[in-house]
Amino acid sequence: MSYFAAAVVREEGGWNAAEVNLRGATDIDEVADRLRDVEPDADVSLLFVEADDAYLVLLRLDEGEDLRVFGSDSAYAEESRLGALLVGDLKTSVTGLDDVDEPPSATASGDEESEQPVVDPEADPVGDADILADLGISAQRLLKLCAHEGMLPADVTAEVCQVLGCADEVEELREV
Numbered sequence: 573m574s575y576f577a578a579a580v581v582r583e584e585g586g587w588n589a590a591e592v593n594l595r596g597a598t599d600i601d602e603v604a605d606r607l608r609d610v611e612p613d614a615d616v617s618l619l620f621v622e623a624d625d626a627y628l629v630l631l632r633l634d635e636g637e638d639l640r641v642f643g644s645d646s647a648y649a650e651e652s653r654l655g656a657l658l659v660g661d662l663k664t665s666v667t668g669l670d671d672v673d674e675p676p677s678a679t680a681s682g683d684e685e686s687e688q689p690v691v692d693p694e695a696d697p698v699g700d701a702d703i704l705a706d707l708g709i710s711a712q713r714l715l716k717l718c719a720h721e722g723m724l725p726a727d728v729t730a731e732v733c734q735v736l737g738c739a740d741e742v743e744e745l746r747e748v
Contacts, residue, residue, distance in 0.1 A: 573652040575623040578729070578745050579607055580738050581614035587738035591745050592619060594654060603658065604639045607631060616707070620732075620742070621658060622725035623648060628718060629658045632703050642666075642699040644718040644725065662698040666715065695719065708735045 577592040590610045597603050607619045619631040627648035632640045643662060648655035697718060701711035709717075709732055717728045726746075733739040 573624050573654065575621055575654060576726070576746070577619060577621045578742050579610040580618045580620070580733065580736065580742060581611040582616040583611060583614055587736065587741055589738060589741035589745055591748070594621070597654075597657060600639070600641070600657060600661070603631065604633060607633055608636050612636060618704075620725075620729045621654075622729060623652065623655065625724045625726070627651070627655065628725035628728050629655075630703055631658075640700045640703050642697070642701055642703045642714070644695060644697055644728070646696040646698045659698055664698060664700070666697045666699070666701040666711070704732065 575594065577594050578589055579592045580587055580589050588611065592606050592610065594603060594606065597606065603619070607617050610617060613636075614633075615635060617633040617636070619629075621627075621629040621631070623629075626645070628644040629648065630642045641659065641662060643649075643659035646659060646662065646665070648658070649660040649662075650656075695718065697715060701714055704714060705711060714728075714732075717723060717731055729742065730739060733742045
């Protein structure tokens with residue numbers, strides 16, 4: 573299974589991006605160490621792992637600590653060794669509106685759109701959907717991006733990076 577892994581780190585001067593090689597990683601802690609190695613003094617470190625145009629995993633470290641993980645679909649753990657390593661231990665499924673902040677008026681109104689699931693019914697997102705909330709991407713928006721028909725993991729990464737202000741840096745990595 574092919575993958576693309578891009579680290580995006582925020583320092584005082586802004587965002588920097590670097591490709592991360594995950595080959596040979598033996599556990600999630602080693603992946604976190606590789607993310608830390610990109611810039612040990614970063615305020616925020618994010619790792620976007622896109623696999624086979626089907627799965628997206630986000631990892632986050634704040635000041636090199638407190639690893640948080642979100643996976644677009646738990647099926648990735650069954651599809652590859654890397655998937656099992658990244659999302660295999662995640663038990664928290666984030667399907668449906670109950671797991672994300674939704675304005676009370678939208679759920680109580682009986683509005684047809686509010687009855688639609690936030691995520692693709694075929695997918696089983698796992699982990700911390702609020703992983704980017706303080707950076708401008710709410711859990712609901714992240715779930716909608718991952719579930720949007722026709723959106724590839726690369727498209728979700730591009731959209732998130734656009735909001736963060738580091739889209740050009742990640743796009744440069746893709747061109748190499």
